Amino acid sequence: MRLLHFDALGRLALTDFRGKTIPPYAILSHRWSDSEILIEDISNGTYKEKEEGYQKLQFCAEQAAQDELQYFWIDTCCIDRWNNDERSKAINSMFQWYKDATRCYVFLSDVLVSTATEPVQRRDWEASFRASKWFTRGWTLQELIAPVSVKFFSREGHPIGDKALLDQLIHEITNIPLAALRNCPLHEFSTSERKRWAKGRITTEEEDIVYCLLGILGVSMPTTYGEGQESARSRLQAELEGASNAPSIIPFSQNPRFVGRESQLAELEAKLFSNEQTTTTLAIVGSGGTGKSQLALEVAHRTRRNNKSCSVFWMDASDKDSLYQSYAVVAQKLSVRGWDDDQANMKQLIERCVVEISARQCLLIFDNAENTSLRSGGSSTTEAADLADYLPQSKLCSVIFTTISTGTAQALALENILALRKLTLDAALKMLQARLERPLANTEQQEAEHLLRELSFLPLAVMQAAACIKASGMTVQEYRSRLNGHKELAIEHSGDSSEGKLQDYDMKDPVAAALFVSIDQISRDHAFAADCLFFAACLDRKDISLDLLEAASMQARENAIRILDKYALVTRRPAESALDVHWLVHQALRKRLQVQGQLQEWTKRTIAQLLRVFPDDDQSNRSKWRRLLPHAQYALSHSLADNNDNERLRLASRCAATLLSDGRYKEAEDLFVEVMRTRKRVLTDEHPDTLTGMNNLAATYMNQGRLKEAEELQVQVMQTSKRVLTDDHPDTLASMANLASTYRNQGRWDDAEKLVQVMETRKTKLGADHPSTLTSIANLAFTWKAQGRSAEAIVLMRQCVQQRQRVLKAGHPNLKSSLTVLEQWEAT
Template sequence: MRLLHFNYSKRLISTDFSGKTIPPYAILSHRWGDSEVLFEDIGGNAYKEKEGYQKIKFCAEQAAQDQLQYFWIDTCCIDKWNLRELSKAINSMFRWYKNAARCYVFLPDVSISAATNIRQERAWEASFRASEWFTRGWTLQELIAPASVEFFSSNGRRIGDKRSLEQLIHEITRIPVKALQNCLLDEFTIPERMEWAEYRRTTEEEDEVYCLFGLLNIFMSTSYGEGKEQAWRRLQTEVEAVGSAPSIIPFSQNDHFVGREPQLAELEATLFTGTKTTRMAITGPAGTGKSQLALKLAYQTRRKNKSCSVFWINASNADSLYQSYASIAQKLDIPGWADEKADIRQLVKLHLSRKGSRQWLLIFDNVDRIDLGFGGMPTVPGAANLIDYLPQSELCSIIFTTTNSKITERLELQRVVELGEMTLDVARRTLQNYLKTPISESEQQEASLLLQELSYLPLAIVQAAAYINTKNTTLGHYLSQLLKQKEETRERNRVPSEGRLQEYGATGPVATTLLISMDQIRGSDPLAAEYLFLAASVDRKDIPLDLLEASSPREREAAIQILNSYGLVTRRPAESALDVHQLVHSALRGWLQKQERLDQWSQHAIARLLRVFPDNSHGNRSKWRRLLPHARYAISHDVPKEEEGDKIVLAWKCAMVLLSDGRYHEGEKLFVQVMETSSRVLGEEHPDTLTSMANLASTYRNQGRWKEAEVLDVQVIETRKRVLGEEHPSTLTSMTNLASTYRNQGRWKEAEKLEVQVLETSSRVLGEDHPDTLTSMTNLASTFWNQGRWKEAKELEVQVMETRKRVLRQEHLSTLNAIGDLAFTLKS
């Protein structure tokens, strides 16, 4: 849990108390606006310019009056780029409000004049009754959970608290007074507690269900995009399962699922038949319904075997895998699950491997690879893989879904179930289940022809049904559009194309249904079409909404809803992101390639990523980890040489964050690419080329490859001396880097010679108080220290400490570091 406070210089500070004793804190209950201060804003200086800052200031001042140093606000205390943290926060919110010393409710739609006497004048009561705060879903837990809830007007005047206003609040909300007085919620039945939210609304329809988690004492994974009804059904399942085996299935049971009965029976018969762990896989081409078959098995197993826990794990990349394991650890309350430093995957593996009486069914969905690269990207040779985190127990069964047949060879499987083409009868039932209106007798022939043209592929059927439902058209009309589209595609493909069209999967039933939907979208909503093209230019999973430009959040939301209605994207509002199916992504790239617009959209994606991609500071780690797969995907596309400028800069940013993340092998490849491109485009002596060489040398140093680092360092120094001069700051920096390379090899005399030169030049050119001069003093002192020359080290460190005290003050981090260095020398 993070808490906020203002430091001695009135700067907003965020402190992470994970694994520590949490101090008393206040908490703010409010409604989100369009200009809130977010987690990533805290480290900068612009947060005071946002409208939401006034709420932060109000909360801090009120907390100070109540002798509370720390406070919590959801807008900026949750790192929403960190999916594990976000999932944990949604399920922990009720507890955080409950544990708060004070809860301040800020009501922007209730105004009270400064001259009004609250006790004597009740003119505010009408606006208080009508406040939207009482109509929102998430504010329900914020009213019930805390012991102290105080209400404030738009100008910060205190109206009263939950106790003094309890009768009025009871009349507004119909919540029993006893519940407002913080009695045990178990005194009210589950239906009674659900009724309290009956007339409350949320921005996302699923949140009308999710906001009840804390009130019902339920832990349930979120699955935005499933719809309110499906979410209700999952919640009911969780409520009914109280007291039975804990499970996590993030998707509702698919009522549209039909067929695959033989495969389902085959999987079910193999469960828990191994002497250790039973491993099975569902394989088949993309779009054949592997995940849906696994989902059917999950619900069927849970229904038939109440003592069996079923856990769904997203294994598409390392981040998603880690988040799934963290949810399991939290659900099972495994000791140490809240420790940020713990390897959650090993904790879960050991817990599920121990002897016991309960059975476990684990479903690893979308296993495209088994090596654990962040965001699906490659890792260094010898890195851990998925197999290292699989539990070993005769009570455990594991199902993998994958399109990669090579993976099945490495997983030591007892059974592989391959999914192929559906039969006509099953395909017809699938189409009927997805359509809003029944297929009439006269439409049966058209339905058969349509399904034949769609190759009986489930994904194509779903997209066709989505179009028919959205446009309220007939099967016959859609079939004629499909045939026309296929004929046009055949005509175009008769003309030889230089592009790698086939590589992008621009043919096939999914591509055809996509083109039909896209024609409509481009005509009715160009912004939605632009979002599709941008999505085709980045990685297809977890596409942040920050990449989608719009004049307002409402305009962006409307465009996304259109794409969702046509079944072209999967929404993930909790993560503010979208997913695009693999076949849709490939077809979109194929279409753009055919239209000779793929280069243009790749450049657009690179430019957009440059605007949102953060620097490599620690506070931005979650953000750049999620954006990194998209950036690396975008720069993997070849763009015209005259347009390589943005690509070089984005590649450099990617390399820098990889370096910060300790992924030196991956960073090295990008730095080499940046250096070679810069050298070719800008010239060997260009400052950017030299900077890329210096960065590559730093990567070598971090891997202990001193000789390779030294060669580059020397080359950079010689070029900068010749081009910029011996006293230029960049030249001095490169000399410092080479000295560092010498120090790491124990070549103290060579390091000392360079450091003395840097110090003398910095003192003369920049001044003795300049930060770079002080840094060079510190480096030279370190070299003296490593040779046991304590007196010389001490003299420099005293000078650094005194200067930093005078210039930066006693409490500055750099001053404290200087004090620590001197103390260590004196101790030595």
């Protein structure tokens, strides 16, 4: 948990108390506007620019100070919205955070009070208080009930009264019992009564009217935005009814329209837990869009319903990061030691989690397991995770994999493989009717049969066709006519299928054909929604942040996403302010742009937008760049190299810098090499930007232990800088400091000390407190320590720490590292 406070110099600061004792704090309850302060606004010091958000922050800080509380919490700027793991934990922790707060301040932006009279008279505010939208919102329900002390304030910051004083009035407005408002234990109220407290309240996302009850009902479950209110309510009810059953995590609701796979379902259920000597391992394999995940989901829900003592855990095995996140959620559910430690070693946490899982009867479903070796963030150069290392080895456990790769299926499940083929006509008809949510008229029956044949009975294509028909209001006949007009644009899978993957049913891709019909319809009615879709085609298909979609307003962007969701073209993830695109849809979108000759144009537009939002390599931006890197790398790798494309070069350089900061040195090296070569061609060998690129490349060499290569580059940079710039130019001094550091790592202490002039020159040129000066001081301290001059080294490092404490934020990596080193040296 992070808390805000103002330091001794009056600067706003965030302090991270994760793993530490949390001090008393105030907490703000408010309704969001379009001008809220975010965590990055505090990190880069621009928070005052958002007038409305800053007004609320000032109000909360001043009120906390009056109540003698140093720390305060505001949701918009204390939660890192770019960190999906943190956001997920925050949603399930929110009720407790409000409950633990010493004071809760309710800022009513729509309640105005005249300052003519003091104290404020009830007649001045009661009418607007009763009408305040704060009482109509879903999430403010827990913010009213959870804290012991709740104080209400007008837009001007005038106190209106607290929950205890106004309980009768609040009861009249909300119908919440007085006992609940007076903090009577919630278990003394029935579940149905607590559910009724949310009746009539509204939320931006329809699922939130269910999720906002989690803390009030004492339930923890994954939030799955896009599932719809009824599905969310059904999952909540299942959690309540299964409170005494084995713990499970199935993040998707059971599909009430599941049809067409009854025989395969029976086969899977018959094999589960049939072997008492070892783990039962099965694989469902099939082409994209055949319904592998839907079949596994049906098995998961039936297992949970029919076997109360069996835990069911759904794992995303599409890449290493997704698998780690899935295990982190399971660790929290099972209270595995270290689950709440954000600094915990993930491999060790997963090992403990696997041990815990192996000791109980359970079913694990690894969805989208396309390879046995998983990479991080879609990159082929990062350290891989072997899927086999994360599987339980217990006769109590059964495992199901879903995959499009026959090779992966055979490697994971040997011969225990269920291959999905096309649906029967009868099953496809049932699926179409279920998705249309109406029976087919007699006159439509024959047209529907022809349509389904043209869609190759592929479930994903059927779903998209039904969504388009339903959203646009066209008839089956009209849809089929439009579909026929797009057949020649469809993707030929026979030329695109990779070895080991099942061939698709038809030479033409039905998903692409169905997609093109939807795109044409959306382009006519909602041009911006179509643009969002084309933009998504130039990014990695998973976790596309909505911040990347440039819109006239937040409402315009939200409307576009809702339209795409209605047409079943994206999967919304509001908890992360993001969306996903199915890989077949993503592939078809790129083909569409390519056929129209617009793919490279859209790629350039995407790179330009990425450059606008991609952060620098400051450690405070780590969560943001980690989420944006897969998109930037995808766009860069699919764009044409162009010496005159300055935006592409700048994005590549920025990505490389963040990769270097993140310790992904080989990936950073590859990008820095590309940037350096381009700059040499375009700018010449002696241009400062070229020299910066060479310095950065040298840093990757040094971190990989390639010290000789690093030294050669740094010597070249230093000599060129002295010739082109001056001996005391900051860039020249930086190159000398880098070279000194390399000498030190090589054990060449005398050579390193000869560059001590860097420190003295920098004090004059840059100032004693300049970060580069302090880096030089630290390097010299290391050199003296290695030469046995420990006392002098400690004095110098103390100086470095003191100066860094004055100029750097608490928690800055350089400050933390120098503090740690000083403590170690002083201890010895």
